[in-house]
Amino acid sequence: DAKTTQPNSMESNEEEPVHLPCNHSTISGTDYIHWYRQLPSQGPEYVIHGLTSNVNNRMASLAIAEDRKSSTLILHRATLRDAAVYYCILRDRNNAGNMLTFGGGTRLMVKP
Amino acid sequence: NAGVMQNPRHLVRRRGQEARLRCSPMKGHSHVYWYRQLPEEGLKFMVYLQKENIIDESGMPKERFSAEFPKEGPSILRIQQVVRGDSAAYFCASSPRTAYEQYFGPGTRLTVT
Numbered sequence: 571d572a573k574t575t576q577p578n579s580m581e582s583n584e585e586e587p588v589h590l591p592c593n594h595s596t597i598s599g600t601d602y603i604h605w606y607r608q609l610p611s612q613g614p615e616y617v618i619h620g621l622t623s624n625v626n627n628r629m630a631s632l633a634i635a636e637d638r639k640s641s642t643l644i645l646h647r648a649t650l651r652d653a654a655v656y657y658c659i660l661r662d663r664n665n666a667g668n669m670l671t672f673g674g675g676t677r678l679m680v681k682p
Numbered sequence: 683n684a685g686v687m688q689n690p691r692h693l694v695r696r697r698g699q700e701a702r703l704r705c706s707p708m709k710g711h712s713h714v715y716w717y718r719q720l721p722e723e724g725l726k727f728m729v730y731l732q733k734e735n736i737i738d739e740s741g742m743p744k745e746r747f748s749a750e751f752p753k754e755g756p757s758i759l760r761i762q763q764v765v766r767g768d769s770a771a772y773f774c775a776s777s778p779r780t781a782y783e784q785y786f787g788p789g790t791r792l793t794v795t
Contacts, residue, residue, distance in 0.1 A: 604783070613686075613773045613786030614725065663781055669715055669727035669738065670775075670784060 574658045579677040582648045590643040590676050592658030597638050602661045605632065605643050606670070607654040614657070614672075617643065621663075653680045684709070686776050686787035687756075694793045695764045703759040703790045707776030714757045715775040715784060716749060725773065731757060764794045 575593040582588040594603065604619040618625055618632045620641070625632040631644040645652055655675040661668060687706040695701050707714050716728040730738040731751035742749070746764075751757040761768055771791050775784035 608725075613775070613789050614784075615786065616783040619783065661781065668781070669730055669741070670717075670725075671727065672717075672725040674724060 574660060574673055576656075576658055576673065576676045578674065579679065581679045581681060582645075584650060584680055584682050585647050588645040588648045588652070588678065588680075590645075590656050590658075590678065591640065592642070593640045594658070594660055595639045597660060598662065600662050600664045602663055603632065603634060603638075603641050604659045604661055604670070605630070606657045606659065606672075607652075608657070608675070609651075609654045614670075617656070619661075648678075648680045650680050650682060653678055686774060686785050688772075688774050688787035688790050690790060691788060692791050692793070694795060696795055697765055698763050701761040701764050701768070701792055703761075703772050703774075703792070704756045705759070705774030705776075705787060706756040707774075708778075708785055711776035711778050711785070713777045713780060713782075714751050715777075716757075716759050717773045717775065719771040719773065719789075721770065728759070761792075764792075766794050768792060769794045 602619050602621050605617040606614045608614045618630050620632045633642045655677050657672050657675040659670050689704050712733050714731045717725045719725045727741040729742050729749045734753050746762045748760045771789045773786050773789045775786045777784045
């Protein structure tokens with residue numbers, strides 16, 4: 571799987587939007603961009619994924635650059651419950667059943 | 683629909699004992715993945731199973747570790763003759779089909795004394 575690069579940590583204020591960046595300059599045409607998060611002392615949780623177009627769901631939005639070499643996870647209004655480690659992961663859609671390869675992720679801290 | 687269940691949530695074993703970790707996937711999910719998270723480290727893939735078959739065990743240590751997912755019952759991750767370095771959080775995930783998003787359980791925290 572292609573490699574992703576994320577900042578180690580970010581800080582946000584409660585109820586403000588948060589933009590979590592991810593660089594994946596070696597992404598291939600068949601790689602989906604997935605985001606998971608891990609709250610303290612819990613298992614990872616799926617957040618969102620996309621291929622080329624921007625995606626929205628009840629948890630977040632995913633903005634994908636036109637060249638697909640970077641993407642941004644957007645939390646529209648951060649809450650204290652959003653404090654977690656956020657992982658950006660590439661998954662090859664042709665490699666059916668492949669595992670998730672977690673990097674270091676971004677630790678998001680939310681201030682009240 | 684209940685989520686992925688893992689038990690026990692916490693397990694303490696002395697060096698040399700066996701540890702058995704159980705994972706019940708979400709209803710309708712036939713694909714199970716096991717991951718390990720060592721203290722202060724990231725999650726690492728261990729093994730991927732489909733009912734009664736091991737599909738990918740490239741992340742499993744060569745010795746002492748084994749996994750199964752029988753036709754009936756939960757998936758089991760078995761660690762024989764545990765050592766202190768096996769102390770970690772072990773997470774199980776399931777999915778309804780390949781290349782789909784994975785749903786994780788709460789993990790089993792293994793402590794080897």
